[in-house]
Amino acid sequence: MGPRASETVTGDLTADTVRVALREVQYPGLTRDIVTFGMVDQVSVCSGRVKVRIALRTADASVPAQLEASITRALRSHGAVAVAVEIVAPAAAPAARAPRHGAGDPWGGRVRLTHVRHVVAVGAGKGGVGKSTVAVNVALALARDGLRAGLLDADIYGPSLPILLGIEDGAHLVRMSKAKHILPLAAHGLPIISFGFFLGEGSPAIWRGPMVSKAVKQFARGVEWPELDVLVVDLPPGTGDVPLSLAQAVEISGAIVVMQPPRVAATEARKAAEMFRSLEVPVLGLVENMTGAFGRGAGRALSAEMSVPFLGEIPFDRGIVEEGDRGVPTMIARPSSTSGAAFDHVARGVATALGWRHIAAGARP
Numbered sequence: 341m342g343p344r345a346s347e348t349v350t351g352d353l354t355a356d357t358v359r360v361a362l363r364e365v366q367y368p369g370l371t372r373d374i375v376t377f378g379m380v381d382q383v384s385v386c387s388g389r390v391k392v393r394i395a396l397r398t399a400d401a402s403v404p405a406q407l408e409a410s411i412t413r414a415l416r417s418h419g420a421v422a423v424a425v426e427i428v429a430p431a432a433a434p435a436a437r438a439p440r441h442g443a444g445d446p447w448g449g450r451v452r453l454t455h456v457r458h459v460v461a462v463g464a465g466k467g468g469v470g471k472s473t474v475a476v477n478v479a480l481a482l483a484r485d486g487l488r489a490g491l492l493d494a495d496i497y498g499p500s501l502p503i504l505l506g507i508e509d510g511a512h513l514v515r516m517s518k519a520k521h522i523l524p525l526a527a528h529g530l531p532i533i534s535f536g537f538f539l540g541e542g543s544p545a546i547w548r549g550p551m552v553s554k555a556v557k558q559f560a561r562g563v564e565w566p567e568l569d570v571l572v573v574d575l576p577p578g579t580g581d582v583p584l585s586l587a588q589a590v591e592i593s594g595a596i597v598v599m600q601p602p603r604v605a606a607t608e609a610r611k612a613a614e615m616f617r618s619l620e621v622p623v624l625g626l627v628e629n630m631t632g633a634f635g636r637g638a639g640r641a642l643s644a645e646m647s648v649p650f651l652g653e654i655p656f657d658r659g660i661v662e663e664g665d666r667g668v669p670t671m672i673a674r675p676s677s678t679s680g681a682a683f684d685h686v687a688r689g690v691a692t693a694l695g696w697r698h699i700a701a702g703a704r705p
């Protein structure tokens with residue numbers, strides 16, 4: 341690069357143009373860029389020398405090096421003569437601790453939800469494996485065991501908890517608090533909020549990444565929950581923007597991954613589990629759902645392979661479908677059935693993983 345060329349280009353480099361250039365840098369393995377994800381913490385530029393600070397929380401040791409390489413490449417192509425990348429944990433970043441005045445993303449940084457002791461995310465590699473069914477029935481089983489449980493339906497692409505809980509008219513019932521927070525509805529004794537209550541005619545299927553990210557963050561933090569021991573969050577399937585945005589917005593104690601028995605499904609489930617790990621969300625365990633109809637044992641095998649707890653198998657049971665359709669979940673309709681006992685077993689595994697050891701004896705934590 342000749343001195344003249346470098347002069348003209350670097351002359352244009354400012355903190356703002358650097359931030360624009362950083363939009364070309366994708367988070368490894370995901371479709372969105374690091375600016376959209378709110379990871380760019382600080383930028384300083386001095387005659388073509390750029391310093392970038394990235395606030396990042398990941399358990400995947402290869403991510404920082406990959407990001408450093410792609411950030412350097414992108415900024416050099418925009419004329420930076422030197423690039424220094426510093427990667428810090430979000431908690432250590434001043435921007436995350438105290439929002440700078442008039443600058444930055446007001447939703448940047450991770451918060452602990454008020455009144456909520458543990459957030460437990462339920463994810464899956466693909467749709468239709470029974471993730472929502474497991475989320476609902478495990479939350480109800482936790483409540484039966486004396487824990488204060490709540491449900492957040494963050495499956496923005498296919499919110500189904502209103503149907504499973506028989507509150508399809510929820511959109512008309514939701515109210516805001518004086519402080520402009522969303523107040524949860526109650527269904528079968530559980531406080532619940534679904535993204536579906538707020539979608540109206542708009543479909544997030546056409547939303548761009550930044551819209552999804554902002555909506556999820558606002559939604560996750562904007563609910564005024566009562567005192568809860570566990571908030572179970574139903575995520576969309578896959579490894580997209582929603583889990584990442586959620587993990588950036590709120591502290592998550594752990595995740596459950598739901599999968600179906602065929603061995604081929606293990607690849608997708610593994611991706612989901614690896615995504616949680618890379619977001620530093622501990623995987624509390626795997627659940628095999630619809631055991632019997634498509635085989636058996638893939639969940640246990642993958643758990644062993646990935647060294648994560650196996651939380652149990654839920655049998656294939658047509659009653660579960662019928663109960664879901666009429667909005668009376670199995671844990672309400674038939675808690676003592678084989679399926680009910682299976683959900684209860686999973687719930688106790690979750691409670692144990694969160695540190696409650698006396699749930700089986702019926703003692704409140």
Ligand SMILES: Nc1ncnc2c1ncn2[C@@H]1O[C@H](COP(=O)(O)OP(=O)(O)O)[C@@H](O)[C@H]1O
Binds near residue numbers: 470471473500655662
């Ligand atoms: N153990 C089961 N046995 C039989 N059908 C089930 C079982 N679990 C879920 N289903 C059914 O499978 C379908 C998909 O379940 P759902 O919970 O909506 O999946 P997801 O949230 O993963 O898309 C629903 O019709 C549901 O009733």
Ligand SMILES: [Mg+2]
Binds near residue numbers: 472473495498500
């Ligand atoms: Mg679902």
